[in-house]
Amino acid sequence: MPESIKHCVEVITTITSEFPFRTFSILVRYGNKYALLLDCGPSIADKLFKLGISTVEINYVIISHQHGDHILGFPILTFARYAELNNLQQEKGSKRLQVIANQETVEQCLRITKEVFPGEADMFPVTYICITAPCSIKLDDFCTIEARNVMHTVPAIGVRLELSFSHGLFTIAFSGDTRPCESMIHLARNADLLIHDVFCEHTYHAVAEKWGHTTAYEAGILAQKAGVKQIMMINQWYKYRDQEALQKLEKEISEHFDGKVITPKDMSIFRF
Numbered sequence: 001m002p003e004s005i006k007h008c009v010e011v012i013t014t015i016t017s018e019f020p021f022r023t024f025s026i027l028v029r030y031g032n033k034y035a036l037l038l039d040c041g042p043s044i045a046d047k048l049f050k051l052g053i054s055t056v057e058i059n060y061v062i063i064s065h066q067h068g069d070h071i072l073g074f075p076i077l078t079f080a081r082y083a084e085l086n087n088l089q090q091e092k093g094s095k096r097l098q099v100i101a102n103q104e105t106v107e108q109c110l111r112i113t114k115e116v117f118p119g120e121a122d123m124f125p126v127t128y129i130c131i132t133a134p135c136s137i138k139l140d141d142f143c144t145i146e147a148r149n150v151m152h153t154v155p156a157i158g159v160r161l162e163l164s165f166s167h168g169l170f171t172i173a174f175s176g177d178t179r180p181c182e183s184m185i186h187l188a189r190n191a192d193l194l195i196h197d198v199f200c201e202h203t204y205h206a207v208a209e210k211w212g213h214t215t216a217y218e219a220g221i222l223a224q225k226a227g228v229k230q231i232m233m234i235n236q237w238y239k240y241r242d243q244e245a246l247q248k249l250e251k252e253i254s255e256h257f258d259g260k261v262i263t264p265k266d267m268s269i270f271r272f
């Protein structure tokens with residue numbers, strides 16, 4: 001199989017670790033020309049720069065909900081992208097960033113971008129696609145997304161990406177922040193990769209419940225029920241910073257899930 005076909009999907013993880021929580025933004029590159037960002041953590045523009053990835057490359061941003069650790073990178077990302085387009089003297093009309101989110105999150109994006117770039121934000125080439133879940137959208141020849149409401153402390157969505165290639169389908173489900181719920185089991189059904197909130201061990205389940213997150217035990221059960229091939233755990237509580245602590249989460253998931261458990265590192269690249 002040619003290399004270009006074997007690796008049609010790249011999943012690039014970035015983590016903002018200065019925060020009390022491990023905050024994730026996930027870049028999915030596919031079809032050799034599209035890039036879709038899942039959530040927009042505070043340092044995403046900086047991380048992309050360090051990875052040597054131009055902000056202009058990004059076609060879509062899906063933002064799961066309005067909390068700062070998932071959205072604060074958005075104004076800088078759109079500003080950096082606008083600056084890069086100007087620098088490249090590229091036609092901005094054809095390079096609009098499509099932002100997909102629920103109404104509350106779209107309003108938050110508009111509010112914070114105007115707040116920190118007064119008088120300039122309107123020039124950034126951004127198109128907002130305000131969705132009401134459940135819904136499906138065909139983004140391009142390769143990617144269709146399905147969104148459902150999940151269970152967090154504010155309105156939030158989870159998504160399923162179906163990436164179609166001539167040799168088959170690759171599916172990714174992404175939870176954002178959520179309690180375990182039927183919506184995520186539906187979105188993750190038989191997925192090749194489930195990227196899911198794994199906040200803490202089940203011994204701290206009261207904390208996970210209070211803040212609208214999922215424990216490792218609950219994530220393992222959910223992944224098993226949904227029949228996914230592998231789970232990538234995101235959104236850990238501050239207690240889970242070092243490798244030893246993260247391994248406790250991996251172990252707890254594996255006790256209830258037969259597939260592979262992935263603990264992503266900052267700026268890791270996974271090829272599928």
Ligand SMILES: [Zn+2]
Pocket residue numbers: 065067152177
């Ligand atoms: Zn949240």
